[in-house]
Amino acid sequence: MRVSAGHRAVRAEFREFTDRVIAPYAEDFHRDQHTPDAVIKALADRGYLGLPIPEEFGGGGGDAVTVGLLAAELGRACSSVRSLFTVHTMVAHAIARWGSGAQRRRWLPLLATGERIGAFALSEPEVGSDAAGVTTRAVPDGRGWLLRGRKKWITYGQIADVFLVIGRTEQGPTAFLVERDTEGLTTEPITELMGIRASMTAEVRLDGCTVADENLLGRPGLGVSHIAGAALDLGRYTVAWGCLGIIDACLTASVGYAGGREQFGAPLKEHQLVRQMISRMFTDHRATELLCLDAARLRDERAPDALAATSLAKYFASTAAVRCASDAVQIHGANGCAAGYPVRRHYGDAKVMEIIEGSSQIHEVNLAEYAFQEFSPGRHRPAPTAERSGI
Ligand SMILES: Cc1cc2nc3c(=O)[nH]c(=O)nc-3n(C[C@H](O)[C@H](O)[C@H](O)COP(=O)(O)OP(=O)(O)OC[C@H]3O[C@@H](n4cnc5c(N)ncnc54)[C@H](O)[C@@H]3O)c2cc1C
Missing domain, CATH: 2.40.110.10 (Butyryl-CoA Dehydrogenase, subunit A, domain 2)
Structure with missing residues (x-):
């Protein structure tokens, strides 16, 4: 991933946690329709539930990439747990952005530590x-x-x-x-x-x-335009990164499966149409990552187009996650439809991502507006730069 050494180290820490505490049990959570208290407590103890909350209120004060990396690692392991991170931090963000001094002092420390969900x-x-x-x-x-x-x-x-x-x-x-x-x-x-x-x-x-x-x-009167608007903006951002995690999990599972199973006397990975699915997933992974990083950079800069970049990232990431999860199930054949193969879970999770935090159609309606503004004839558009593309 195209991030600094510091961010790579933090991602390794997140991955160590999710691989140990969440991923091995995610199928059980899915079957039982339940997130164990111990998992929520473990997230809280690590300070993860308060990662985006400002440090002055007991949170982690994480920058946008760090927050995104945590959402991606949670999404790779279990989209339900990632959705806890999403909705919890949406509430905290709305309070941090629009709450009175008294509301911030009362609620943010409780949300940062996970004492309140x-x-x-x-x-x-x-x-x-x-x-x-x-x-x-x-x-x-x-x-x-x-x-x-x-x-x-x-x-x-x-x-x-x-x-x-x-x-x-x-x-x-x-x-x-x-x-x-x-x-x-x-x-x-x-x-x-x-x-x-x-x-x-x-x-x-x-x-x-x-x-x-x-x-x-x-x-x-400002409940939707300002308060929910701020909450949904962060929600879309963490959902976009969570979808990157889904794609990562689907690609890893598919590469492993295609290398291990043989049909027609050759591993699946030697069949060109299987390779095509892997190539498309690989492309979707990279494109999603770049859009998420672009949104991250603009958010940290508090740039006016951060809102559009976040909507774009969420829209692309969720549609890409559906494509990738569908192809991952396809590559797994009947096994992909069965319990015990996480791609089945990722498929259902990915579809939900296209509906929540603004459905794909709502993003399409809004993104068209941005396109009409940015590409109106005669308007000067800056040339793309390496920085802009996150590289
Ligand atoms: C698992 C899950 C968890 C959720 N969690 C939360 C939560 O924590 N808090 C919360 O408040 N809500 C939550 N939601 C609700 C979610 O935000 C809504 O489902 C979402 O806003 C879409 O609304 P709807 O389902 O009523 O669909 P509708 O608004 O009825 O839309 C139905 C279809 O019509 C399309 N459509 C609607 N309007 C237009 C338009 N103008 N142009 C083109 N197409 C359009 C939609 O894209 C969709 O395909 C959750 C939903 C799910 C499935």
């Missing part, structure tokens, strides 16, 4: 891509805000301690931090998903929950 609750049974249409109501009740509504598909909603809930006030979509022990909040597990099956997903019911003013995040 965060979940992101935007989607509803009837509201998905059109996030601004949330129907969960939030009305002032004299003691704070009274919330009523349903949130669906909430990753790690079965165990989260605090939910970043987007509700609707008179001013429009508004963000609240709702604690699990709030009266009126209940969760119902959602099981038998096709992917990230260990992500302990839940429906969250808010049946008249009173939330104090101090748990209102940002200003009323």
Whole structure:
């Protein structure tokens, strides 16, 4: 990977951890639809759950490449565990970006150490891509805000301690931090998903929950445009890198399998159409890596086009992960459809990546806008440089 020696060392540390603590058990997590507490504690003890949180609040203050490398290594081992890292850090990032001083001081140290687990609750049974249409109501009740509504598909909603809930006030979509022990909040597990099956997903019911003013995040009306927007931007970034991890795992498994199994008197890897699939996966791996690194560099520079680069990386990475996981199953033949061969799990996980954090179609709609701006006739485009391409 085209990163500095320091980043390579940090990646080796992440890989040692995921190879020891997560990868050997990921099939069990998938089968049991459960992430063991011990795994979450191990992540927390290593400081990984707080990696992107600023150091002044007890986090790791990791730069964008470091955060990406952790997401990639988690994704290579188990996309469910990577999704815990994603949603937890989305909540922390929204608080770091938009929270008051008191909210940052209260929540960020708890999230950084993993003493509290965060979940992101935007989607509803009837509201998905059109996030601004949330129907969960939030009305002032004299003691704070009274919330009523349903949130669906909430990753790690079965165990989260605090939910970043987007509700609707008179001013429009508004963000609240709702604690699990709030009266009126209940969760119902959602099981038998096709992917990230260990992500302990839940429906969250808010049946008249009173939330104090101090748990209102940002200003009323800014819940989707600013607060969820910031959270989703980081979510897309870690999902993109997580997809790089899926592709890495699929390529490694496929190269190994194609070298070991013979058909027609020759190893699979000698058959040209199998080689074609490997070549395409190899290309997708490299292209995904470069797009993720490009997004990383722009994020660290706080460049205006970091948002577009992140959307591009997520879009490409998730579609590439689906292609690669599909070809990995193909190369494994019937074994690829069977329990015990992780490519089966990666296939379902990859498909979910095309739906969450903005579906592929939503990214296509938005990316076209960027293309119209960047390629409008007469507009000067800087020539690509080695730095720009991450090399
Ligand atoms: C495993 C899993 C975990 C999830 N975790 C979370 C979570 O933690 N928190 C959370 O809030 N949500 C979560 N979600 C929900 C996820 O964010 C939504 O599924 C996603 O936003 C898409 O919404 P939808 O499923 O309602 O699809 P819809 O919005 O109903 O879209 C259906 C299809 O129509 C397409 N479509 C929609 N609008 C357009 C358009 N304008 N142009 C072209 N095509 C369009 C979509 O791309 C999609 O293919 C999760 C979902 C899954 C599957």
